[in-house]
Amino acid sequence: MGRYIIRRILYLIVVILVVSMITFGLMHAIPGGPFSREKALPEETIKMLEERYHLDDPLWKQYVDYIYNVLIPHFSTTAPTNSLQDDFLVNAKIGNVWFRWMNFGPSFKSRSRTVNDIFRDNLPISAQLGTMALIVALVIGMPLGILAALKQNTPWDYLGMGVAILGVSVPVIVLGPIFVWIFGVELKWLPPTGWGASPPYLLGFLPSELGWEFFRYAIMPSIALGLGSSAIIARLTRATLLQTVREDYIRTARAKGLQERLIITRHALKNSLIPVVTIIGPMFAALVTGTFVTELIFGIPGMGKYFVTSITNRDYPVIMGTILLYAVFLVIANLFVDIIYAYLDPRIRYD
Amino acid sequence: MPEVLLDVQDLETQFRTSDGIVYAVNGVSFHLQEGETLGIVGESGCGKSVTMLSLLRLIPSPPGKIANGKALFLGQDLLTISDEAVRQIRGGQISMIFQDPMTSFNPVLTIGRQVSEPLEIHLGMSHKEALNRVVELLDLVGIPNAQDRINDYPHQFSGGMRQRVMIAMALSCNPQILIADEPTTALDVTIQAQIVELVKRLRDEVGMSVIWITHDLGIIAGLADRVAVMYGGYIIEEAPVKELYSHPQHPYTIGLLGSLPRLDRKQHHRLTSIDGLPPVLYEKPHYCPFAPRCKFAVEKCRKENPSLEKYDTSHYLACWVDTETGSER
């Protein structure tokens, strides 16, 4: 297992290199640049800006510099200045040497901020929203799927699967405003906009206080974002559980006189969870990276806005930074899935 | 006179499928006495498993349905008692072992966990007590290093070893009846013999009754007291084992025996097999279900379905034809 994890982390480096190369190439292939405007800026200004951000260097040099700044740890004996050009995500003082790692550069669009500022302030919010949405998806989806399977072809089943179909077919963009209108504006039960956590975050991404104040804001957007995924989980759980209860070993469990409740909880559920766990990795990644619309509807200061607008703005460092981060996130989410997988199914051994 | 433990009468089981209703068991009656071993033989698809699963109400429903019959176990009808009552009997007084030792164990639970379950359910043991007993049981069925193996998972055992574990699990609560549904079919021939010997030994030690299902008449010869031959969801011949081997009457039984190498025949005889396959019945046949494959079939066989009648003392037969003369009896 340990060796497997190490191998996967090495593989992560390859993923980063490949993803960064493709993103870098595509980004520069789109016509226009970060400083092209409707009303063109004076030539000298553009030249000056390009010089400042080293956009006048040859592309290969820009790429190598970028990778150097992001991937290679920096050591120095002088204290960091933390200027826009010199902002590292990881700063640690070991003895009297500064260890500094992952400088994603300044944002071209938000002039006073670096990509790392966005990672520090806005990304955690999207991560929290995505995590909450995943929890919603699991908490709603799994019981619904289990209920539907156990009560197959009864009104419970039809109700559950009806809700599931509704969940998949009604998009956030419809559900969100309806929620805001009913619970935020009319009933005034929940705040219609905003987010209940702000920097600094615990461990860099967790809300520092996990109380009602946080959930009050999180409930509506998490449900709006997670409902579609809960429907997918419900359908998958139903299907796998229905298949599992037809397995021979379930018959064996019955034949030894096991109670129906234990047959489901001990013998069927763990087996039928395996396929569900498989989709949780990519689903989680999709939820965390797919927060843009939800954040827009609920006025949440998350990452989505930067991720989407960075592309139209040709905000190169933000594009590169977010995509790399999301790629890393996806790989790590899948690694987690693999580990849970091995825990659930003793036949799986990675080595 | 030994007591009748199990008395099955007119059992009928059907499956509702997309192609129509499959008539899997069509009125099967048999009984089992204390300490007796009953062999049930017949090709694959003749309704042997469905009969046994019906007794313990283990038929998946839907699509399966027990349409008729009684299964009296010590006087109470297994088919009508409460779900809870039948659950108490399963694995306690009547236990069952299955054909495929690969798929019959839960892949994600340890052997210790799975074998200890009946002990906890039926004998009220704590998990710890049960595990100690599991080690003894595994020892008994010949699993080496039983103590170390209870935390292993099924995939860490070979097929033969898994079937031994299955036997240990089935016998853990000292059942009065063991139903063995082709427990050796999926195993190598040498392993088959070991498993048969093991069950024989344990049966004689414990004194339980056994129903042994197989499509291999060779295995039954040294194991059973009485044999019932099944075809198309019917018992078509039933007799004490010696009688059946020496005087088989039904053309199907004769066919099955013809495909068996025998040491008790002086002349070398050709091994024969029965052409064709057992039918999947989409209606309850009003003719003899074996007639389409039968070399002896006469007009009547295609018009009327013979019922199981007494042929000789404790020899029962469902056939219109006298195979000696080739004419209707």
Ligand SMILES: Nc1ncnc2c1ncn2[C@@H]1O[C@H](COP(=O)(O)OP(=O)(O)O)[C@@H](O)[C@H]1O
């Ligand atoms: N779950 C099921 N659904 C539909 N048909 C079934 C099912 N189980 C068994 N059958 C049918 O019942 C008949 C008897 O099967 P079975 O008792 O398993 O035969 P065998 O004698 O080999 O044990 C077969 O025709 C089979 O197709």
Ligand SMILES: [Mg+2]
């Ligand atoms: Mg069978």
